[in-house]
Amino acid sequence: EDQVTQSPEALRLQEGESSSLNCSYTVSGLRGLFWYRQDPGKGPEFLFTLYSAGEEKEKERLKATLTKKESFLHITAPKPEDSATYLCAVQAENTGFQKLVFGTGTRLLVSP
Amino acid sequence: DTAVSQTPKYLVTQMGNDKSIKCEQNLGHDTMYWYKQDSKKFLKIMFSYNNKELIINETVPNRFSPKSPDKAHLNLHINSLELGDSAVYFCASRRRGWNEQFFGPGTRLTVL
Numbered sequence: 001e002d003q004v005t006q007s008p009e010a011l012r013l014q015e016g017e018s019s020s021l022n023c024s025y026t027v028s029g030l031r032g033l034f035w036y037r038q039d040p041g042k043g044p045e046f047l048f049t050l051y052s053a054g055e056e057k058e059k060e061r062l063k064a065t066l067t068k069k070e071s072f073l074h075i076t077a078p079k080p081e082d083s084a085t086y087l088c089a090v091q092a093e094n095t096g097f098q099k100l101v102f103g104t105g106t107r108l109l110v111s112p
Numbered sequence: 113d114t115a116v117s118q119t120p121k122y123l124v125t126q127m128g129n130d131k132s133i134k135c136e137q138n139l140g141h142d143t144m145y146w147y148k149q150d151s152k153k154f155l156k157i158m159f160s161y162n163n164k165e166l167i168i169n170e171t172v173p174n175r176f177s178p179k180s181p182d183k184a185h186l187n188l189h190i191n192s193l194e195l196g197d198s199a200v201y202f203c204a205s206r207r208r209g210w211n212e213q214f215f216g217p218g219t220r221l222t223v224l
């Protein structure tokens with residue numbers, strides 16, 4: 001069964017203190033790995049899609065990387081507005097209907 | 113604004129009642145989804161509709177019935193509500209040929 005595990009469960013950073021979030025996955029053939037951001041009381045907001053090991057994507061202070069077993073979301077010099085829950089999801093090759101399997105997320109709090 | 117929208121935002125009801133949640137997307141997407149997010153923030157797929165045809169039913173109780181009058185709308189009807197149905201329900205949509213899914217703001221259902 002496809003599975004996604006995210007760590008840490010929660011992370012507290014000072015503004016400007018860079019760190020990484022981890023997403024480990026097991027899937028029967030990876031079609032894509034997705035990162036979403038979720039603010040309290042809102043729906044997940046799409047950030048990145050990664051398709052193959054070695055791929056990297058960047059957006060402002062965020063950089064996502066992918067290996068054959070895990071993905072990292074690097075946050076460089078975070079700001080308080082980066083505080084949110086970051087969700088990782090995988091899509092397996094054998095699903096013709098693009099099902100996403102999510103992890104439980106990492107709650108990030110950035111203090112000024 | 114182009115988006116995925118859901119109504120209502122909040123729904124509080126008694127056990128045994130029947131309720132519906134509505135979803136609309138004006139993104140021109142072909143596939144729509146319902147996800148359930150439990151109290152631990154775990155997001156799990158329930159249904160997918162592709163051009164008005166059900167193509168996923170992830171072992172959801174048959175008290176839950178999705179209805180899609182057209183490809184821009186996917187409603188979720190729930191019969192005989194139970195305490196365990198309390199959760200946040202998210203609608204999402206995807207364009208054909210793309211992997212990314214875009215989520216609505218969620219409906220928080222509380223069953224008393």
